[in-house]
Amino acid sequence: MSVPAPLLAAGDSDPGLWSEFWSYLTTADNWTGDRGIAALLVAHVQISVVAVLLAAAVAIVPAVLLGHTRRGAFLAVSVVNIGRALPSFAIIALVLPVSLEWGLGLGFWPTCVALVLLAVPPMFTNAYTGVRDVDPGTVEAAVGMGMTPTRVVTRVEVPNASPLIITGVRVSAVQVVATATLGALVGFSCLGSLIVEGFAQQNDGKLLTGAFLVAVLSLVTEAFFSLVQRLATPWLRAPRRRARPARSDPPAVALDA
Amino acid sequence: MQSQQTVGGADGPVGADAATPAVPATATQPTAGPAEAAIRLVAVTKAFPQATSPAVDRLSLEVGRGELTALVGPSGCGKSTTLKMINRLIEPTSGTIEVGGVEVRDQPRHELRRQIGYVIQQIGLFPHRTVADNIATVPRLLGWRKATIRARTAELAGQVGLDRDLLDRYPSALSGGQQQRVGVARALAADPPVLLMDEPYSAVDPIVRAHLQDDLARLQQELHKTIVLVTHDVDEAIKLGDRIALLNVGGHLEQFGTPAEVLRAPANEFVERFLGRERGLKRMALITVAEVPLGGGPMVQADAAPAEAEAAMAAEGVDWVGVLAGDELLGWADGADLAGAARVGDAPRTPFRAFVRPGTTIREALDNIVNSRTRVAVVLDDDDRYLGMLTVDHLAEALE
Incomplete structure (x- = not known):
């Protein structure tokens, strides 16, 4: 994550660093209050959830519809490439003046916009690819049996694309959780604040606590979505008749962390 | 449901009226013309936008009620296109198509399709649904009650020769032959009078194919559905068809008759070539001692x-x-x-x-x-x- 490498390296040789971290993390007073760890953690989770939900709303529906028509491959590739090319911190910096102008202030909204832009490409690409690549025979059968287009999308294409769609959300969410840390640089109070303040105050314990919690939160996010994917796709775990080329895992275009 | 009771008439063995000629048709007596038409194509043309010549050109064809009609021909003869125009997966450029006396364009596509069973080469089972849920697709679309659906599913499994233990599995756990049986059961679920089959057996190996063909013949003796079967395999057409329609490139109907008639007197060189070298042997396979x-x-x-x-x-x-x-x-x-x-x-x-x-x-x-x-x-x-x-x-x- 965002821990400066020299500090970690120093940690190996300096037992003090480890105990500073541990004592900061386990001191109850550090967890309470407006700027306590608990409040920062909640804010961090909040902005991540809002960003992921907004990005999902923006990305998934158009991607599914585009995938349904099996057109727009160029758009899908462009979106993901642009998304990869834009550095999140630059976006925050760019959005900041706009946000101030519109009266949305520092902190939350500039960070959130950057996170949404970060989260859209993996979701869009995976949802698009997932729906487009649903077996054409399956879709033809669905249409041929008299499903309306809406039903074909909701009952056949989306369920069959769901492993990829959920993977897209998972990749996005983990990136969002990790990147939300940067919000601290524009006045958004989150786990990143512990790192920024720890650095400024030369409080290694605080800094490491922030870094540790961001890492933990990312892993929890990853685990959560893996579980969701598992529960949502029981047919992929069912016994198979014979080994086939593994297709249950995301194909080439899909993004994985 | 619309005025489709008419098509419902071909359902059970009782509904298969006396006009239906004895099946299988034999070589010795030329049978009368097709039974009362369940599907009627009149001057149907399909011209795809990019193509220079029509895929199907003014094709007229009557499919007898309760009969299995095989559309056979080389690739590019428009047989699949013709089939898909019947359930409106492809819309004809001109001409009319009636199913059970009703013009297909007079009803919403999805409602038309719910009354027509559809089996395709890729089978197209829903991987995310169990076998039972796959079979229940159309009954669910039609809003049947759960208990009725369950009973129907079990009945169908028996009819198509599917072990009931398989009903709770997902399609990926099934062999190709079992999957194709599920495909047929799914198509038959709501007991549609008409069944369209698009190269249903070309994806399975020859041994399984022969089994599935025998199963279909047996099932058809029981159910007397009006079936249109598209195949490129003339032997399959001869084996299963009450009547075979030989199509040439551009959807030209070269000959339409019982397998025995076609084999005995091919209408032209195309038919003769398409029937292949062992025409005599193929005829012999249709005649019993x-x-x-x-x-x-x-x-x-x-x-x-x-x-x-x-x-x-x-x-x-x-x-x-x-x-x-x-x-x-x-x-x-x-x-x-x-x-x-x-x-x-x-x-x-x-x-x-x-x-x-x-x-x-x-x-x-x-x-x-x-x-x-x-x-x-x-x-x-x-x-x-x-x-x-x-x-x-x-x-x-x-x-x-």
Whole structure:
């Protein structure tokens, strides 16, 4: 994550660093209050959830519809490439003046916009690819049996694309959780604040606590979505008749962390 | 549901009206024209935008109720396009298509399709649904009650030869043949009077294919659906079709008739070429021994004198004689061995190794003939009583 490498390296040789971290993390007073760890953690989770939900709303529906028509491959590739090319911190910096102008202030909204832009490409690409690549025979059968287009999308294409769609959300969410840390640089109070303040105050314990919690939160996010994917796709775990080329895992275009 | 009760008439065995000609059609008597049409295409044309010539050009065709009509032809002959115009997966450029007397364009596509079973080569099972849920697709679309659906699903599993234990599995756990059975069960779920099958068996291996074809023939004897089957395999068309429509590139109907009619008198060179080299053999596969007048053969009773055997051999122009005890066939004796015997039964005998039954095809009988030393196929009834024998001449006569 965002821990400066020299500090970690120093940690190996300096037992003090480890105990500073541990004592900061386990001191109850550090967890309470407006700027306590608990409040920062909640804010961090909040902005991540809002960003992921907004990005999902923006990305998934158009991607599914585009995938349904099996057109727009160029758009899908462009979106993901642009998304990869834009550095999140630059976006925050760019959005900041706009946000101030519109009266949305520092902190939350500039960070959130950057996170949404970060989260859209993996979701869009995976949802698009997932729906487009649903077996054409399956879709033809669905249409041929008299499903309306809406039903074909909701009952056949989306369920069959769901492993990829959920993977897209998972990749996005983990990136969002990790990147939300940067919000601290524009006045958004989150786990990143512990790192920024720890650095400024030369409080290694605080800094490491922030870094540790961001890492933990990312892993929890990853685990959560893996579980969701598992529960949502029981047919992929069912016994198979014979080994086939593994297709249950995301194909080439899909993004994985 | 709309005014589709009309199509519902072809449902059960009872509904399969008397107008339906006896199936399978045989080589000997030319059958009458198609039964009352369940599907009628009139001057149907499909021109795809990019193509220079139409995929289907003014095709008219009537599919008899309760019959299996096979559309067969080389790739590019528009057979699949024609099939897909019936359930409006493809819209014709011009012409009309009626299913059960109702113009297909007069009803919403999805409602039309719910009344037409559809089976495709890729099978297209829903991977995310269990076998039972796959089969229940159309009943659910039609809003059937859960208990009814469950009962229907179990019934269908039995009809298509699917182990009920498989109903709770996902399609990926099934073999190709089992999946195709599920595909057929799914298409039949809401008991549609019409079934469209688009190269249903070309993705499975030949052994499984033969099984599935037999299953379909058996099922059709029970259900009497109006079936349109698209295939590029002329043997499949001959085996399964009550009628076959041979299409040439551009959707030109070259010939339409029972397999026996088409094989006996191909309308033109295209049909002849498409039917392939072994046209005679293919015809023979459609004729059973029961339809051929049998020869008596050089047969004598075991207690007869050798002189009687000599006379029988001379009459048939052979050097062996069949030995009977009443209706029971004991075997055959070589003419040269008869000399010292007091009775025919005392001469050394060889048993016949292979027999045919009245239900056997004459193609199989031919196989018997060429493989036997005596150059005859011995015909026994189901109780092993001797009925007569066939020679190549008999078979050739049957094909006249």
